[in-house]
Amino acid sequence: MAEREKxxxxxxxxxxxTASSGLVNAIRSVDLDLYRGETLAIVGESGSGKSVTMKAVxxxxxxxxxxxxxxxxxTYHRGEQVVTTDIVKMEKSDIRRHINGKRIAxxxxxPMTSLDPTMTIGKQIxxxxxWHYDTPKEEAYAKSxxxxxxxxxxxxxxRMKQYPxxxxxxxxxxxxxxxxxxxxxxxxxxxxxxxxxxxxxxxxIIELIQRIQKERGISVIYITHDLGIVAKVADYVNVMYAxxxxxxxxxxxxxxxxxxPYTWGLLSAMPDLDTDDSRLYxxxxxPPNLKNRIVGDAFAPRNIYALKIDERAEPPMYQISETHxxxxxxxxxxxxxxxxxxxxxxxxxxxKKEAE
Numbered sequence: 001m002a003e004r005e006k007x008x009x010x011x012x013x014x015x016x017x018t019a020s021s022g023l024v025n026a027i028r029s030v031d032l033d034l035y036r037g038e039t040l041a042i043v044g045e046s047g048s049g050k051s052v053t054m055k056a057v058x059x060x061x062x063x064x065x066x067x068x069x070x071x072x073x074x075t076y077h078r079g080e081q082v083v084t085t086d087i088v089k090m091e092k093s094d095i096r097r098h099i100n101g102k103r104i105a106x107x108x109x110x111p112m113t114s115l116d117p118t119m120t121i122g123k124q125i126x127x128x129x130x131w132h133y134d135t136p137k138e139e140a141y142a143k144s145x146x147x148x149x150x151x152x153x154x155x156x157x158x159r160m161k162q163y164p165x166x167x168x169x170x171x172x173x174x175x176x177x178x179x180x181x182x183x184x185x186x187x188x189x190x191x192x193x194x195x196x197x198x199x200x201x202x203x204x205i206i207e208l209i210q211r212i213q214k215e216r217g218i219s220v221i222y223i224t225h226d227l228g229i230v231a232k233v234a235d236y237v238n239v240m241y242a243x244x245x246x247x248x249x250x251x252x253x254x255x256x257x258x259x260x261p262y263t264w265g266l267l268s269a270m271p272d273l274d275t276d277d278s279r280l281y282x283x284x285x286x287p288p289n290l291k292n293r294i295v296g297d298a299f300a301p302r303n304i305y306a307l308k309i310d311e312r313a314e315p316p317m318y319q320i321s322e323t324h325x326x327x328x329x330x331x332x333x334x335x336x337x338x339x340x341x342x343x344x345x346x347x348x349x350x351x352k353k354e355a356e
Contacts, residue, residue: 004032004035004036004038004329005035005036005037005075006034006035006075006187007034007035007036007071007074007076007187007219008032008033008057008073008075008187008219008221009033009034009071009072009073009075010030010031010032010033010057010070010072010073011031011070011071011072011073011333012029012030012031012069012070012071013027013029013030013031013032013053013056013067013069013070013071013072013088014027014028014029014030014067014068014069015027015052015053015056015061015065015066015067016063016065016066016068017062017065017066018064018066019064019291021291022291023291024290024291024305025290025291025293025294026052026065026243026244026290027049027052027053027056028049028242028243028244028284028294029070029244030053030068030070030240030243030244030245031245032053032238032245034187034219034221035219036186036217036219037213037217037218037219038219038220038235038236039213039219039220039221039222039233039234039235039236040219040220040221040222040234040235040236040237040238041221041222041223041224041229041230041233041234041236041237041238041251042054042221042222042223042224042237042238042240043224043225043227043230043237043238043239043240043266044093044216044225044239044240044241044266045225045241045283045287045354046225047287047290048240048242048287049229049242049243049244050191050223050240050242051191051223052065052243053240054106054189054191054221055088055225056072056087056088057074057104057189057339058095058099058100058104058106058189059073059087059090059095059096059099059100060090060100067088070088071085071086071088071089072086072088073085073086073087074086074087074099074103074104074187076103076186076187077141077186084307085098085099087099097132100150101128101129101132101179101180101182101183101185102128102132102183102185103183103185103186103187104185104186104187104188105176105179105180105181105183105185105187105188105189105194105286105324106189106190106191107147107173107176107180107188107189107190107191107209108176108186108191108192108193109191109192109193109194109195109196110170110195111164111172111175111176111194111196112164112172114176114179115164115175115176116164117163117164118163118347119163120160120161120162120163121148121159121161121162121163121164121167121175122141122144122159122160122161123158124175124179125140125144125147125148125160125175125178125179126140126141126144126182126184128179128182128183129143129144129182129183132183138151140346141160143182144156144160144178144182144214145157145160147178147181147182148160148174148175148178150178150181150212150229151174151175151177151178151181151208151212152174152204152208153171153174153175153178159171159175160313169196169197169201170197170198170201170204170205173193173196173197173201173205174205174208177193177205177208177212178208181212181216184216185218186218186219187218187219187220187221188209188213188218188219188220188221189220189221189223190209190220190222190223190228191223192223192225193205193206193209193222194206194226194229194283195220202229204241206232206233207279209233210233219262222234227255227266227267227270228252228270230250231255234251235250235251236248236249236250236251236323237249237250237251237255239254239260239262239263239266241262241287241298241299242287242288242290242294242298242299243290243296244298245299245327246260246262246263246326246327246328247259247260247262247263247298247325247326247327247328248323248324248325248326249320249321249323249325250323250324253321253323254322255267255348255351256348256351256352257320257324258327258340259318259320259324259326259330259331260299260326260327260328261299261303261304261305261328261330262283262299262302262303262330263326264340264344265281265283265284265302267344267347267348268281268341268343268344268347269281269282269283272347274347274350283302284302284303284304285301286302288301288314294314295311295312296309296312296313296314297310297311297313297314297315297327297328297329298309298312298314305330305338307329307330307335307336309329310329313329314327315327315328315329315332318331318332
């Protein structure tokens with residue numbers, strides 16, 4: 001097997017925000033790895049820290065954010081050279097110049113917030129190429145047409161002259177992807193890229209991202225709470241809860257052999273036509289307020305399998321296989337043996353059958 005080339009390595013990243021009511025510890029010592037050409041999905045409920053982690057990677061955290069600790073090492077190609085840089089230590093102006101849009105690009109969930117309503121589509125696609133690479137206008141125009149074709153927009157010449165409000169939601173999202181690809185980035189971050197779109201358009205956008213990834217060999221990170229999408233796109237999955245990664249593994253390990261009770265809850269909450277239950281499962285309670293100091297396991301108050309130790313000490317990351325890790329005291333050799341819920345077990349058996 002060929003040696004995997006690491007593109008992104010996050011170590012011990014902690015980020016807090018200063019709010020009028022005090023400090024909010026949004027990210028609590030996150031470790032994450034991504035390799036070239038692979039797709040990593042980060043899943044979890046709203047507010048679990050998925051987007052904040054990726055904004056730290058992009059160097060676009062809000063003004064009231066403080067990076068308390070950690071490193072974000074990004075490895076990219078500069079001509080023949082392979083360069084590794086810690087984004088946390090870079091100046092904002094250098095991140096804009098050398099990283100944002102040029103080597104790491106992001107597709108946000110609402111295309112209207114990332115498109116300028118006063119600029120034509122063509123201008124917005126050309127802008128990055130001209131700014132980062134001093135591409136001559138004619139060349140940038142030709143490449144923009146090519147990109148619009150690549151993302152599947154008909155009549156690219158016409159689209160170049162149009163404004164965002166003249167396009168449908170699906171078309172706007174394709175334009176955002178074209179802008180993201182304009183400078184040939186090595187890493188594409190997709191933050192809920194299909195939330196605002198209907199199901200058929202969703203599928204098309206996902207197929208488009210997968211096709212482009214294959215053709216260009218880029219690495220992709222998906223931020224989503226939709227586990228159905230994750231099953232289709234990801235090689236690896238990181239499950240986030242209350243600013244920490246609580247389980248990580250290959251997509252098969254997370255779907256067919258989940259070990260963290262929170263992952264059990266997320267999988268149980270997926271809509272399933274074959275379930276015996278007439279009501280959709282929801283995880284009891286709500287995520288903790290990250291303004292308060294968390295003692296023990298943050299998931300303990302919502303976890304029906306919680307042990308006494310969960311209230312006192314945070315569980316370490318236990319290794320299950322070479323690629324599979326989970327942070328739960330249930331994996332401690334001294335813990336009582338707990339099985340996942342029977343309904344989830346049956347569902348996983350059905351998913352395995354479908355996969356085969």
